[in-house]
Amino acid sequence: MNITEALRILRAAPHDAPEFRVLLACGFTPLHLQTLLGAHLQRALPGHHVSVSTGLFGDLAGALRLATDDSVHAIAVALEWADLDPRLDLREAHYWGPSSSSDVVATAAAALRRLESAICALPHGTRIGACLPTLLLPPLFHAPGWQHAEHELELDAHLMSFTLALARRDGLRLVNARRLALRSPASLRHDARTHLQLGLPYSIAHADAVAELLAHSLIPASPRKGLITDLDDTLWHGIVGEVGAAAVSWDLSSHQVVHGLYQTMLNALADEGVLLGIASKNSPEIAAAALERADLRLAMEKVHPVEINWNRKSESVRRILGAWNIGAESAVFVDDSPLELAEVKAAFPAIECLQFPRNNPGAAIALLHRMRDLFGRDRVSDEDRLRALSIKSGGEFNAEFAAAGTDPQDFLASLDAHITIEIDPDPADARTLELINKTNQFNLNGRRYVDAEWRALAARHGSWVAVISYRDKFGPLGKIAVLQGLFTAGELKVESWVMSCRAFARQIEFRCLEFLFSHFSAQKMQLAFSPTERNSPIRDFLSGICVTQSDSPHTLTRDEFARACPELYDEVTLTGRRENV
Numbered sequence: 001m002n003i004t005e006a007l008r009i010l011r012a013a014p015h016d017a018p019e020f021r022v023l024l025a026c027g028f029t030p031l032h033l034q035t036l037l038g039a040h041l042q043r044a045l046p047g048h049h050v051s052v053s054t055g056l057f058g059d060l061a062g063a064l065r066l067a068t069d070d071s072v073h074a075i076a077v078a079l080e081w082a083d084l085d086p087r088l089d090l091r092e093a094h095y096w097g098p099s100s101s102s103d104v105v106a107t108a109a110a111a112l113r114r115l116e117s118a119i120c121a122l123p124h125g126t127r128i129g130a131c132l133p134t135l136l137l138p139p140l141f142h143a144p145g146w147q148h149a150e151h152e153l154e155l156d157a158h159l160m161s162f163t164l165a166l167a168r169r170d171g172l173r174l175v176n177a178r179r180l181a182l183r184s185p186a187s188l189r190h191d192a193r194t195h196l197q198l199g200l201p202y203s204i205a206h207a208d209a210v211a212e213l214l215a216h217s218l219i220p221a222s223p224r225k226g227l228i229t230d231l232d233d234t235l236w237h238g239i240v241g242e243v244g245a246a247a248v249s250w251d252l253s254s255h256q257v258v259h260g261l262y263q264t265m266l267n268a269l270a271d272e273g274v275l276l277g278i279a280s281k282n283s284p285e286i287a288a289a290a291l292e293r294a295d296l297r298l299a300m301e302k303v304h305p306v307e308i309n310w311n312r313k314s315e316s317v318r319r320i321l322g323a324w325n326i327g328a329e330s331a332v333f334v335d336d337s338p339l340e341l342a343e344v345k346a347a348f349p350a351i352e353c354l355q356f357p358r359n360n361p362g363a364a365i366a367l368l369h370r371m372r373d374l375f376g377r378d379r380v381s382d383e384d385r386l387r388a389l390s391i392k393s394g395g396e397f398n399a400e401f402a403a404a405g406t407d408p409q410d411f412l413a414s415l416d417a418h419i420t421i422e423i424d425p426d427p428a429d430a431r432t433l434e435l436i437n438k439t440n441q442f443n444l445n446g447r448r449y450v451d452a453e454w455r456a457l458a459a460r461h462g463s464w465v466a467v468i469s470y471r472d473k474f475g476p477l478g479k480i481a482v483l484q485g486l487f488t489a490g491e492l493k494v495e496s497w498v499m500s501c502r503a504f505a506r507q508i509e510f511r512c513l514e515f516l517f518s519h520f521s522a523q524k525m526q527l528a529f530s531p532t533e534r535n536s537p538i539r540d541f542l543s544g545i546c547v548t549q550s551d552s553p554h555t556l557t558r559d560e561f562a563r564a565c566p567e568l569y570d571e572v573t574l575t576g577r578r579e580n581v
Contacts, residue, residue, distance in 0.1 A: 006039035129217030226275035
């Protein structure tokens with residue numbers, strides 16, 4: 001991105017939208033970095049108005065102290081060597097020599113400790129993106145530049161200790177130095193003229209690279225939920241229908257190890273909670289024989305559903321997405337054939353289509369890195385691991401539910417269902433906000449929140465949050481619903497309500513409302529419903545129980561709900577902190 005484009009993006013930002021305030025903490029003159037960071041963040045948050053402020057020149061730790069009062073939603077830290085000791089800045093250095101080397105290291109170590117303390121003093125959960133020094137050290141050490149000097153290694157050691165401490169802090173993401181090196185080669189990063197004259201050491205291209213990765217750190221893209229893969233010349237090398245199950249290959253001896261690496265990646269993604277499916281044009285019996293080989297690196301019990309037939313790939317993809325109950329924008333399709341990729345893309349414009357590059361090991365490894373970007377997450381939670389298991393158990397649930405025929409209530413009564421309702425959960429629980437921001441179908445109004453906005457909602461007088469977990473005889477679904485709102489002066493308002501599609505058809509939505517009426521002893525509630533392109537499930541549900549629907553919010557009385565609510569069979573456990581309710 002260039003400066004002209006960045007300014008155009010910033011000028012087009014919706015000024016009446018919620019503000020997203022960012023502090024850019026850096027010790028040098030920010031200039032282009034500030035503009036470019038604002039533009040990349042604005043592009044990532046089209047529903048907000050992004051503003052980027054800066055601290056005092058030459059005082060990075062002081063800039064961080066400005067953010068201790070919750071005045072900003074996020075902090076971007078651009079650390080350079082000059083922030084650790086003025087002698088590491090070309091503009092400020094007055095003496096280089098053997099006697100100063102040890103002192104520079106000691107001063108830098110002390111500066112890093114102060115920075116760590118300043119970061120630890122920030123409000124809990126503050127969203128922080130940090131970029132460590134990107135420029136070459138000045139030539140102050142006595143060793144030749146092609147050799148690592150002892151004091152330089154000591155500096156690196158102190159920086160690494162500081163880095164590890166930051167990496168363990170919740171809410172903080174570090175820019176990957178290796179990825180930055182791909183975007184911005186070291187030889188093109190420094191602009192000596194603007195550095196010495198204006199105090200800005202970055203070239204425009206390097207400032208853009210740093211700004212883009214800092215923006216990713218602050219506003220990471222939502223991980224994709226599922227991957228659908230082809231078989232021939234993708235999961236393995238060869239056409240199984242032509243060469244047979246024993247002859248397709250994916251190992252070193254056949255010089256086709258990139259296919260084995262792809263299998264290894266798929267297996268790892270499955271263990272991280274990514275849904276895996278197969279869409280292949282093949283003879284089911286022959287392909288199944290290859291999938292049953294003992295040396296396959298992908299455990300097939302982690303793959304569901306498997307669509308092997310001679311139909312169009314888009315038909316198979318449609319059935320898999322239906323089984324997963326996710327939208328195409330949450331899925332990735334991998335195939336070696338450009339024609340098949342184009343056919344699926346035409347049917348599902350929102351799906352990410354990736355071509356498996358046959359006979360190109362470098363491109364295949366690049367594909368693995370791309371997959372990691374699409375599916376990567378900060379932490380792998382129990383909820384992530386439950387996802388694939390719950391999809392399979394959901395298939396069993398749907399089959400038995402359909403078999404129940406005209407009397408599904410008997411089936412629901414047999415589920416041995418248990419619901420846990422947690423009131424005012426720990427604000428550090430990322431799953432709560434993740435559900436709010438990623439659920440589309442059963443979503444009261446489609447509102448999305450950044451961390452600071454969510455914390456501000458919870459801090460209001462009368463605010464409440466309820467998180468619902470579910471399990472039955474088919475297994476646990478984990479945390480599947482979140483409700484949030486206000487209870488003041490006897491009035492109950494539901495401002496956000498989402499429920500995972502994995503929980504549909506179990507009457508959990510009725511239990512949620514029954515709990516609210518009972519827990520708050522309310523006679524009516526207001527639900528801040530607003531239609532979106534994809535929330536027809538909750539719209540249809542509310543239309544069946546709410547008499548007053550013409551205005552927003554919808555109003556639901558206790559009597560109306562009692563008339564519409566079926567008999568509920570689940571056992572309920574209430575947990576959590578209840579001081580606010």
